[in-house]
Amino acid sequence: MSQPFLNLDRVTKRFGGLKAVGGDDGLSLSVTEGHLLGLIGPNGAGKSTTFNLISGVLKPDSGTIRLAGAPLPATKPDRIAAMGIARAFQQPRAFPSLSVRENVMIAPDNPGEHIWAALTGRWRETDRGLADEAAALLSVVGLADRVDAPVSTLSGGELRMLEVARQLMRHPRLLLLDEPTAGVDPKLQKRLGALLGELKQGGTTIIIVEHNLHFLLGIADHVAVLVRGELLAEGPPDAIRRDERVIAAYLGANHAA
Numbered sequence: 001m002s003q004p005f006l007n008l009d010r011v012t013k014r015f016g017g018l019k020a021v022g023g024d025d026g027l028s029l030s031v032t033e034g035h036l037l038g039l040i041g042p043n044g045a046g047k048s049t050t051f052n053l054i055s056g057v058l059k060p061d062s063g064t065i066r067l068a069g070a071p072l073p074a075t076k077p078d079r080i081a082a083m084g085i086a087r088a089f090q091q092p093r094a095f096p097s098l099s100v101r102e103n104v105m106i107a108p109d110n111p112g113e114h115i116w117a118a119l120t121g122r123w124r125e126t127d128r129g130l131a132d133e134a135a136a137l138l139s140v141v142g143l144a145d146r147v148d149a150p151v152s153t154l155s156g157g158e159l160r161m162l163e164v165a166r167q168l169m170r171h172p173r174l175l176l177l178d179e180p181t182a183g184v185d186p187k188l189q190k191r192l193g194a195l196l197g198e199l200k201q202g203g204t205t206i207i208i209v210e211h212n213l214h215f216l217l218g219i220a221d222h223v224a225v226l227v228r229g230e231l232l233a234e235g236p237p238d239a240i241r242r243d244e245r246v247i248a249a250y251l252g253a254n255h256a257a
């Protein structure tokens with residue numbers, strides 16, 4: 001059996017004494033390389049906090065998070081990003097006046113010179129490879145016909161797909177997706193599902209927080225159910241669908257599953 005690529009070992013996080021992640025023993029969770037983990041649970045379950053801990057926005061009160069065996073440096077988002085972890089936010093941090101393609105070209109950890117080039121319109125001939133890669137990624141996420149459009153003209157669903165393309169431009173080893181299907185039409189959702197399958201085949205590890213259970217349970221290898229910061233259940237999608245505790249605590253209210 002392959003070793004876990006990402007491992008949370010007895011991780012806890014509290015806000016003002018209130019437990020957000022991890023019970024008495026902390027939250028322990030693993031993801032295998034090239035697998036897709038679905039993180040689900042009711043509002044306030046601790047899903048976003050877990051993402052914030054993995055991406056280094058928050059520091060665990062206790063416990064360790066490891067990537068390929070190496071402990072992640074807490075509250076060092078830039079260093080964690082450089083280790084190959086990319087997070088696609090619900091609201092992309094895009095430049096509205098730049099084109100869709102340029103926003104992908106200046107993906108977060110590209111050198112500042114690319115941002116300068118985009119803002120002044122002075123891309124160099126040598127940036128062509130970057131432009132071609134951005135266009136290819138945009139085609140993959142279903143935005144081929146929006147490549148040269150200003151970002152301000154995109155719909156909410158298209159913005160989500162742009163954010164996915166922006167993060168993929170960084171060739172992450174671990175991709176965190178925060179509710180990627182919200183506001184995305186069924187055609188683009190289908191494309192996203194196929195893309196995630198291809199990324200996994202290429203070895204990318206993916207964690208998705210998603211309320212759209214029909215989508216998530218169709219693509220996940222493994223599902224973890226959080227309730228009040230604790231792991232209620234984990235397992236393959238079929239086992240999660242049938243788990244009486246999960247149905248009572250969460251799925252009962254989500255008939256889409």
Ligand SMILES: Nc1ncnc2c1ncn2[C@@H]1O[C@H](COP(=O)(O)OP(=O)(O)OP(=O)(O)O)[C@@H](O)[C@H]1O
Pocket residue numbers: 015019020041042043044045046047048049050
């Ligand atoms: N910065 C913060 N300060 C104080 N409390 C917080 C903070 N962030 C989260 N919490 C609390 O931690 C708990 C877990 O919140 P979190 O946002 O992680 O849940 P979630 O599962 O992502 O919920 P949702 O599905 O609504 O996004 C909640 O009780 C929330 O109110």
